Structures are given as structure tokens and as C-alpha cells.
Amino acid sequence: MENSLPTVSVYMATLNAELTLEECLKRLFSQDYPKNKIELIVGDGGSSDLTVSIIEKYGGKVFLNPLKTAESGKAIALREVKNELALTLDSDNFLPDTDWLKRMVVPFLDKEIMISEPIRYTWRKEGGYIERYSALIGMNDPVCLFLGNYDRWNYLTRKWTEVPHEEKDLGEYLKIKLTKIGIPTVGANGTIFRTDFLQKINTGKYLFDIDAVAMEISEKGFINIAKVKVGIIHTFCEASFSKFIRKQKRRIKDYTFHRKNKSRVFDWSKFEIGGESSLGLLKFILYTILIFPLFFQAIVGYSRKKDPAWFFHLPACLVTLFVYTWGKFIGIFSQAEMSRENWKQ
Numbered sequence: 001m002e003n004s005l006p007t008v009s010v011y012m013a014t015l016n017a018e019l020t021l022e023e024c025l026k027r028l029f030s031q032d033y034p035k036n037k038i039e040l041i042v043g044d045g046g047s048s049d050l051t052v053s054i055i056e057k058y059g060g061k062v063f064l065n066p067l068k069t070a071e072s073g074k075a076i077a078l079r080e081v082k083n084e085l086a087l088t089l090d091s092d093n094f095l096p097d098t099d100w101l102k103r104m105v106v107p108f109l110d111k112e113i114m115i116s117e118p119i120r121y122t123w124r125k126e127g128g129y130i131e132r133y134s135a136l137i138g139m140n141d142p143v144c145l146f147l148g149n150y151d152r153w154n155y156l157t158r159k160w161t162e163v164p165h166e167e168k169d170l171g172e173y174l175k176i177k178l179t180k181i182g183i184p185t186v187g188a189n190g191t192i193f194r195t196d197f198l199q200k201i202n203t204g205k206y207l208f209d210i211d212a213v214a215m216e217i218s219e220k221g222f223i224n225i226a227k228v229k230v231g232i233i234h235t236f237c238e239a240s241f242s243k244f245i246r247k248q249k250r251r252i253k254d255y256t257f258h259r260k261n262k263s264r265v266f267d268w269s270k271f272e273i274g275g276e277s278s279l280g281l282l283k284f285i286l287y288t289i290l291i292f293p294l295f296f297q298a299i300v301g302y303s304r305k306k307d308p309a310w311f312f313h314l315p316a317c318l319v320t321l322f323v324y325t326w327g328k329f330i331g332i333f334s335q336a337e338m339s340r341e342n343w344k345q
Contacts, residue, residue, distance in 0.1 A: 006105055007037045007083035009195065013065060013073025015045035015340060017091035018054060020235060025058045027095045033102055041080045043073030045340060051091075067205060068340040069254065075207035078199065086195045088209055093189050094233035096122045104192055107173050107226030114216065115225040116192045119160050119174070120153035122231030123305070128239030132309035133316065136301060140236050141251065142316045143324070144185060146284035147277060151184035155305040156297060160184075160227060173228040180217055186210060186225060190232035201265055206258070211266040218266070241315070248320055252327030288317045 010028060014021065029035065040060035044052060045068035055062050063080060065073040070090070078086065085105065095101070107113045121135040134140050138152035138160065145154070148162030161184040166177035178184070187209030201212045216223045237243040258264050287293040294314045301310040 002034050005034060005037060005102070006085050006108060008033075008039075008085045008087050008101065008105070008192070009081040009083040010038065010040045010087045010089055011042075011074060011077035011081055012040075012089050012091065013043045013045070013070040013077065014047060014051050014055070014091055015065075015068055015073075016047045016049045016051060018047075018050040020094075021051055021054050021091040023094055024089065024091050025054065025060075028089070029058055030098055031095065031101045032098045037083075038101075039083060041077045043076035045069070045073060069206070071206040071208055071254075074209070075205060078207055081195055081199070084195060085192050086198050087190070087192045088188060090189060090234075092235045094235065095190070096231055096233050100230055100232075103172065103230050104190075104228050107175070107228065108192075108194065110175070110224075110226075112224040113175070113226050114194050114197045114223055115186060115213065116173070116228055117151065117186055117225065118190050118230050118232045119227040120231045121189075122233045123307075124233065127233075127235065128237070129309040129312055130237040130239055130241070130244055130316075131235050132307055133312040134234060134236045135231075136305055136307060136310060137313070139185070140234070141248070142313065142320055143281070143284055146287070147280035149182060149184050151186045156301040158304070173226045176225045176227055177222055178213070178217060178225065179222045183210065183214055183217065186213055189234050204263070204265065206263055208258075208264055208266075211264055214266045244316070245319055245323065248323045249327065252324045253330070256327060256330075284317070285321065288321045291318075 025040070028040070029038070031038070040055065040058060042055050042060050042062050043065035044055070044062050045065045052062055061080065063076050065076050074088065085108065104116050104118070107116045121138060123132060123135040127135070136155050137145055137150070138154040139145065139150040144150040145156070151161055153160045163178070163182040163184045165179070168175045191209065193209070193212070197216070198209070198212050201215055213223055213225075237247065291314065294317050298310040298313045301313070302308075
């Protein structure tokens, strides 16, 4: 059985990630999986803390990432991947169980499956309130709730996505067929790709994992993925409101930069069908301005999973609306990415 397991390359980007990286890698290399079938490849943005020494402690290969961003670091790392499967992890992703990797590679016995992804973020009582909130709504950006394109289990809607799709329950995982109707935000935080599928896209300086999904659907009309019935711990901002604001600023500034510079390999306007994205954004704006609808959503969520972290929904949406409005305005005058100076996890 051990000999039949596929080889896996873990590719990631780091920049001053010592606070979470040790736990991330300790859990990775504690998997009940042959150690000689796991390799670690990292694009590091010039860390000045213990990040590089931690990577080397676990036998990882480090490559310099001059552009410092996560997307550029992943592009550099992916070019070095040689194994059958490529697993994308961030330094703040923790594998919750020692059988996680074995369960995640099972869907690849089906040759039609290109991607295997956890169906939820693991909710932990001991997690910070922002980490718990993200696990409850199944996303890190509350805007996705209104767009319906999230890709992890949401306790409020009781769905893992609202994007139309075909779904077949095969016990350990759901076999999903996605089409041009829409794409959930798949491709991060513990997603595994067939390496030859992912490497066939010409990433250039940046790798946006989801662009490979979009290109496959654009060319073939569909893609088959698996949503495995496991979770992954994402210590997103833990309980740091300032870190949440900083990451939202980074999200909108980088989005504006890549859109203006056309540095992504896929034209996402092809998937803006029927004005659904615009309607979702309008709903987000109205709910946030009125505030009460957000409070009602938090109450409903709390009734389904009793955790006061639900009430972070109000400030999360308010801050996001303000930061995204600021980012769009700033983007008119500046085409720069978010500065990574003094950046740390």
C-alpha cells in the first residue's frame, strides 16, 4: 500500500514566517505517509528571521523570490516541482490529522480528477476569533459570501459553495464537475493538483493557482475536482484586527496591480456572466451600509454554530468595504503592489 502512494511536492512562498512555519512543517512531516515521497520547495522573499533555517531543518529547498509576493514565490517554487502531485500550503496552514495526506490523495485514483481540496476550514475552540470566524463562513474575505463563490463549508448557508455545479457523493469525497457557469475560489490552503496539469500553464512571474482551473474550463468546457471530507486549519489573522486590515489592503492593492498590468494568464472577464458578480457586490454594499442585515446573518449563524466570533461579521464587512473603496480609488493613481517591507506572518 505504501509503495502505491503517489509522490507529493509541497510548494509554498514565505516571508518572515517563523511564527507559524515551525508548526506548519512539524504537522506536515508528522503525516502517516512515506517521508521519501514528500518534498518541500519554497520561494522565499528574503526573510530576515528564522524562516530559512526552519525550512532547512525539515530538508526543504529554498529559492530566492526577489518580488517577495506569495504569487511570485509560488511561481518560482512550482518550476522546481518534479513529483506526481503538487500540494500548495501557506505557512499558516496546519494539517489537523496525521492521515490527512493519505485521505487527500485518494481521489487521484480517478484519472478524471485534476484537483483535490479540503471541504472545510477546521473550526477550533482555541483558535483566535478571526480564525474561528473564517472557519465558520468558509472563507477569508466576507465579500465572497455575497458573491457565493466561496469554496469551503459555510455554517450560515450550509453549503460549501453557491456556484452551480454537478456533485456526486463518493463517500470519502465529493466528485465535482465545474463548468463555465462559474468557479469557486479553489486553489489555495491545502489544495493538491496533478503536477502536469498545473505546470502546463505559463505562469511567468506569478502563479495564481485558480487560473489553471479557469483555463481548463475555458478550453474543455469543464473540470472535475474532488472536495475531500477533511478540514485544514488556517490560522488566518488569529485574533489580530490590525493584521486583518493589512491583509485586506494587500488583497485589493495586489488585485488592482495585476488587473492593470494584465499579469495573470487568464482573462477573468470571460466568467462574468449575467451580471451576477455585480449583483453580489451591490448586495454586499447595501448590507454593509444598512448594518442590520449583517447583524441578522450573524444571529442566524450563531443559532447554527454557537460561537461569538460570528459577530466579527459586522466589523469585517465594514472594514472590507472601506478598504476596498480606498484601494479602488488609490488604484486610479498608483499601479504598485502592496509593499512587503517589514512584512511578517
